[in-house]
Amino acid sequence: MNRREQISVEAILLRRLSPPRLAPYLDAAGSLQGAVRLYRWNVELSGAVYEALHIFEVVLRNALDEQLCVWNAGQINPVTGMSHASDWLLDPSILLERIVGRDLPEARNRAGHSTRARPKDWRDPLHADILAALSLGTWRFLLPGRKDLGKQLLWDEGLHHAFPHLRRPVHELERAVDGVYRLRNRVAHLEPLINSSIAAQLANMRTVIGAIDQDLLSWFASVEKIGATLKVRPKP
Template identity: 50%
Template sequence: MYDTLEPHLSIARLASYVKAAEGNRQDAIRLYQWNTELSGAVYQALHVVEVVLRNAMDTRLRRWNAEQINAQTGEHRDGDWLLDPAPLLRRLVREKELAAGRGRAERAIRGHGRPVSHADVLAQLSFGTWRFLLPDRDPGRKRLWNDALEGAFPHRKANPRDIVKAVDGVYKLRNRVAHLEPLLDLKNVRHQYENMRWVLRGIDPVVDEWFVSRQRVTAELRRHPRKM
């Protein structure tokens, strides 16, 4: 089977699996097949985490944006920070990314006979948007955390730095899955699974319990063909 699949999957792609299987090419194919199953389970878990995280942060950002004064009109801004962002959000998210999100949203609803909504644009933003709104040395991000985003994690039991570290780890795992890279570092996958749970618990422990009852990551990890 290895000889049949190698030309289609490529030597370079299979090299990591051959190495992990200590040169056993049939075990390498089994590892590759298992990796696709684990990747699917991780992506399913990431789906929940990303949606819950973005909605928690979006709720706080909408409230914060509505409290900001439009310098030109002297009136409060709209709560829709994606269509009418305050200057700080326009800088942190970057107008180019917001415009790209609106463009993708417009294409997604083309033919539906309605204008683009906040929810349409929200669905088009990347995980990186949320990762890089969290606090760092940038005074604007610190301000946004203190004024708004801290409230997205009402059940957190750690400092902001730990939240950033957890979300960053999940973000990097998501990128590996999105680019079809091997997930052979089982210690890291287990660690990021715990980070997913940690983030969800900070938002709502009940959501975390539901997540655990539905996820397939731990089951796939137990099915590792070489028990590494």
């Protein structure tokens, strides 16, 4: 591509991506050519973050779900006088209903839409369907980083078992999950990451995954692409 063609492509990108969209990249790079390079790098970084989030979110939710099933089965329903089912998504205890009750109907509804293509007798959402329909915000909200005696009780009686290798106070774990949650929202809304603390959020991902499973942390470190992408950020 010669210089004239390059200028033409950059002009097209400026128009189609819009000046407001490219403004942060222009501020950081100092030139339209540099801004386009930085924008492309931001797209690559967003992809690397999203790949890592696929692992992070699934690992976190499965670890918490396993302990929630055990804990919920040990709770007594005050109406029936009997124990709740282990399926906390379909038969949540009073405490879980209070903490995440607003998320459950929406998750069940989303799960119902996703199971419509199944045979008629299998359309009712299963535990795994509803679990997959919950957001990272739900898992963040379950952790006792704030002054909530119910969340602290849930942590003390059940959820701490999900993090057998945790060597930090639980409020630091909650802050780590919250930081990754906020990064996820930026990526989901296609926002610039060039001024975000991506390295710190990668460290948070490692902290949480390592607290769950050290062997899994080793695998995660070998496959995530965030660190390598950060090293090749274009220079102004």
